[in-house]
Amino acid sequence: MSSDLGMRRRRALWRATHRGYKEMDVLLGRFAEQTLDGMNAADIGLFERLIERPDPEIETSLIEGRTLGERDLDELIERMRRFHGLDQPD
Secondary structure, eight states: OHHHHHHHHHHHHHHHHOSSOHHHHHHHHHHHHHHGGGOOHHHHHHHHHHHHSOHHHHHHHHHHOOOOSOHHHHHHHHHHHHHTTTTSOO
16 A cells, blocks of 8 residues: 555656646646655545646646635645745735
């Protein structure tokens, strides 16, 4: 089980840092580098669901705070916004 979890972490990190869109590589990759090791299977599953979404959806949600229409994904985005300091008032 733990080797499967390790493989999922490595795969998620690679996918977060090799999206072909530099801004998303940085935003998703830095978050993944710092948090994936502390994630359990459910958390990794949620992150995997997020990185399945198209880059423009993720970017709009991260930068502008727009909803993805799923509460658990929106909570993850909010966590990422705090991580990157994007939740600060203008």
